[in-house]
Amino acid sequence: MRIFGKGFNFSQDGPGNRLVYHLSGCNMRCIWCSNPEGLNTKAGMEYSTEEILNECLRSKPMFFSGGGVTFTGGEATLQFDELLEVLNKLKYNGIHTCIETNGTGEHLTDILKFTDYLIMDFKHYDTNILKKYTNVGNETIRRNFEYICRSKRQLHIRIPLINGFNTQNPANFASYFSKFNTQNVVFEFLPYHEYGKDKWKTEYKVQNGFITDEILENFISTFKQYNLKLITT
Numbered sequence: 001m002r003i004f005g006k007g008f009n010f011s012q013d014g015p016g017n018r019l020v021y022h023l024s025g026c027n028m029r030c031i032w033c034s035n036p037e038g039l040n041t042k043a044g045m046e047y048s049t050e051e052i053l054n055e056c057l058r059s060k061p062m063f064f065s066g067g068g069v070t071f072t073g074g075e076a077t078l079q080f081d082e083l084l085e086v087l088n089k090l091k092y093n094g095i096h097t098c099i100e101t102n103g104t105g106e107h108l109t110d111i112l113k114f115t116d117y118l119i120m121d122f123k124h125y126d127t128n129i130l131k132k133y134t135n136v137g138n139e140t141i142r143r144n145f146e147y148i149c150r151s152k153r154q155l156h157i158r159i160p161l162i163n164g165f166n167t168q169n170p171a172n173f174a175s176y177f178s179k180f181n182t183q184n185v186v187f188e189f190l191p192y193h194e195y196g197k198d199k200w201k202t203e204y205k206v207q208n209g210f211i212t213d214e215i216l217e218n219f220i221s222t223f224k225q226y227n228l229k230l231i232t233t
C-alpha cells in the first residue's frame with residue numbers, strides 16, 4: 001500500500017480519535033486540491049498490508065471516543081485490493097474503519113461491508129462542470145450515492161463550496177439529493193480554503209474561491225427546506 005502521509009486527528013475524518021492514512025494517487029485533478037503532493041501514484045512510500053495492520057493494532061489504545069482507522073487520499077479506492085485486505089483484517093480485529101473517498105470508485109460499494117463510516121465528496125451535480133474543474137464527471141459518484149441511499153446505510157456527504165465553481169444553485173444540489181432516501185445521510189459544507197495553495201506554487205488556478213457568509217447561509221437554509229440533515233466537523 002502506497003502512502004504519502006499519516007497521523008492522528010480527532011473527529012475530522014470520522015468519529016473519535018483516528019489514525020488517518022493518506023493513500024497515494026488520485027484520478028481527479030481538482031484545481032483547489034490541498035494535497036497536490038499526493039496525487040501521483042508514486043508519491044510517498046510503500047508499506048506492506050502487514051505493516052499497516054500491525055501499526056493499527058499497536059495504536060488500538062489511541063482509538064478513544066469511538067475512534068479507529070481512516071483511509072483517505074489522494075483517492076483511497078485506487079489501491080482497492082490492498083485496501084480491501086486491510087479493512088477486512090481491521091474489522092476482524094474489532095477496529096472501527098472509515099473511508100474518505102471522492103466517490104468515483106467503480107467498486108466502492110464492494111468495500112462497504114468492511115467500512116463502518118463512509119465519507120464521500122459530492123462536488124457538483126452537473127457532470128460537465130465537474131469534469132471541467134476536476135477532469136472527471138459525476139456519473140459514478142451519482143451511481144454510488146444512489147446505491148448507498150437505496151441500501152439505507154450511513155453516509156456522510158461532503159460538499160466543498162468554491163466560489164465560481166458550485167455555489168450558484170444550492171437548490172439544484174438539494175433537489176437532486178432529496179429524490180433519494182437520505183434518512184441515514186448527513187451533509188457537510190466545506191467552505192473554500194487555501195491550505196494547499198503554496199504547495200502548487202505558480203500552478204494554482206483558483207481565483208477568488210472564498211465564499212461569503214450569505215452563500216453558506218443560503219446553502220444551509222436551502223438544505224433545511226429540503227429536510228436534509230446537516231453536520232459540521
Ligand code: SF4
Pocket residue numbers: 026027028029030032033034035039073074075102134
Ligand atoms: S479528489 Fe481530493 S485528493 Fe483528488 S484531486 Fe480532488 S481534492 Fe485532491
